[in-house]
Amino acid sequence: MQTEATTSRHDGPADSSRRSAPRVETADASLSVDVKLVPSPRGCPPGKLGFGRVFTDHIFQMDWGGEGGQKWHAPRIVPWSQLSLEPSAAVLHYAQSIFEGLKAFRGADGKLRTFRPERHAARFYRSAERICMPPVPPEQFIAAVDKLVRIEEAWVPTAPGASLYIRPTMIATEGFLGVRPAQAYTFFVIVGPVDAYYAEGFGPVRIWVEQTQVRAAPGGLGEAKTGANYAASLQAAEFAKKKGYAQVLWLDAVERRYVEEVGTMNFFVRIGDEVITPPLEGTILPGVTRESIIALLRERGVTMTERRITIDEIRAAHAAGTLREVFGTGTAAVVSPVGALGFADGDLQIGDGQPGEFARLLHDEIVAIQRLETPDRFGWTHDVP
């Protein structure tokens, strides 16, 4: 079936993405995608969507290795179906698996946009390199996302804060149990509508300060967005939930003093007039939201410092009455305020237990830029062609 997507011109990423994306050896930035649509598209169901439960009718997929050769080939958008894998597929045994998470929005003007896709494409490239997978050229990553989002545009929710969540993923598909980088991969993109994260209010969460397990060690996978990092984080989060906390605060693996991340989000703390976030030194995931928040705070003239900070400094600030806010940042929730930090000797309440001033303001500002309700002076939004 011919669709607009198979014949439409791809404009390629904006200039800003060319600057920030890694160099790739591909002359052809466009992606000639084979499109096979379902006979009757379903469209977004009414009612609650939640997060990560509802998916659309189609999937983007392309392959590397096998009969098509050692290059990305056979880009296609096809009806949603199960993946077929050899039980010996490398991803199932040795966890060669990476992913991204970004969102598409219907703007206040009715236009479809994604948020900073070139930063996600660049990070996906680096994640692939870190675990010896063939990187997807950033232009192809963006073209794949654009084409799938355009085909599924009827699924993009219009309610403020709601969005189409986009999950690009790469897995090793070669059926071989030897320990070496696999020789066959699949890159796929799935998308699904999600509700505004704070449909039931912008409530602060309690966070357990994890003293036993660690998320990432220096030299490890911490800065790559791998499935393996998430597997490593599950047990501590489960223990925390049993104790009544929403997530854990991760400390560094070496000295168990420096704060690194909060759950699967980047960490920010406001002490007195300074906002602090830990620097990207290998164990922390370089969040796109983190980068955006830093830019927004600096634009406001706030003292925004990237430096290491110990949990003791945070306790001392609490004792001195200067600990004003703590929040996490990430694509799914944008900003998540922290109301209390839990220790073996009890909770340390942050501020008055209500969401902090900056947490709310930054959340609202980013959501407004995403829908272009406020000017996008940083060039963060990308028009989906």
Ligand SMILES: *Cc1c(COP(=O)(O)O)cnc(C)c1O
């Ligand atoms: C994805 C992720 C984040 C947030 O990154 P964003 O680009 O802001 O969504 C933070 N920490 C971890 C561990 C992550 O996997």
